Amino acid sequence: MNKLDRKTRAQILHPLCEGRSIRAVTRLTGCSKNTVAKLLVEAGHACAAYQDKALRNLPCRRVQMDEIWSFVYAKAANVEKAKAAPEAAGDVWTWTAICADTKLIVSWLLGARDQDAALTFVHDLESRLANRVQLTSDGHRPYLCAVEAAFADQVDYAMLIKIYGSDPQAEVRYSPAKCLGADKKPKIGNSDPKHISTSYAERSNLTMRMHMRRFTRLTNAFSKKVENHAAAIALHTMYYNFVRIHQTLKVTPAMAAGVTDKLWEMEDLVVMLEQWELANFKPEYQFVVRQYAIGKGHSVSVLWRGGEVDSIFGFHSEHEALEWVRDKSQDWLLENRNRKAAN
Secondary structure, X not given: OOOOOHHHHHHHHHHHHOOOOHHHHHHHHOOOHHHHHHHHHHHHHHHHHHHHHHOOOEOOOEEEEEEEEEEEOOOHHHOOOOOOOOOOOEEEEEEEEEEOOOOOEEEEEEEXXXXXXXXXXXXXXXXXXOOOOEEEEOOOOHHHHHHHHHHOOOOEEEEEEEEEEOOOOXXXXXXXXXXXXXXXXXXXXXXXXXXXXXXXXXXXXXXHHHHOHHHOOOOOOOEOOHHHHHHHHHHHHHHHHHHOOOOOOOOOHHHHOOOOOOOOOHHHHHHHHHHHHHHHHOOXXXXXXXXXXXXXXXXXXXXXXXXXXXXXXXEOOHHHHHHHHXXXXXXXXHHHHHHHHHO
């Protein structure tokens, strides 16, 4: 994977973001399945880290929350019968929050559909907002306790509780129940009734199913590992927020929210991935022994991860410089850190 150039990486990631399966990408690009899977995981980690820092102090006014179901390795009812099922096998839920104005996916969480996940998700959402918002969710009970714990009374929160009934003309097994109506129930603050809605969040769920093959129902493209599942979600949100132009807004959600002022291309996403790899996998420092370009003697250059260079001069031979690296370099590093801390 590390030998792939920037263009090839972009060619692999783009179809993954558009709903292609890993095997389909291997046929399109000629890369092995392991290469594609490893790149997906690395890109997912990089996208999650980047958005965790970038999606802060967001000027959202109306936010909608929802959860979308999927599974890893096997559905919950089949885990006991599955062979060599990992610990994380079974049903998983992706909690999402979307800004109704900019269509930005503000926060997401992969986990169970319980109170602990709701608390973690809503606290993360609260930490990313710059001002008071009108917040809407469905009638899932853990939302109420989570919103009270995270926002207290600094939010206008309402639940949209939908009433479902069976449709006798629908195909029972795969068709959803018919929605007979919905009750708008304000819970905290003063919510505007005309904006109590989860339509954008539900449409975002459809986009996730269309753009991530592992979310497609009735296929064998489901996730086999929870790490890969989480990586695919992080990559999708990065692509959705920064790369894909929203048909209504005519810009990306990140541009509409003021997170970025440019339209990202897939190669920009790969550049971000390379920077993340450099920061996480390149050593903090490296020692390089150099010979003077003019005159006799050698120096030791300290190449720091961020690109800075320090040089130590005055060694008569390469052997003397290497002995300094072996015996005295750690003392020099300690003194250098103390000097920088004092300044």
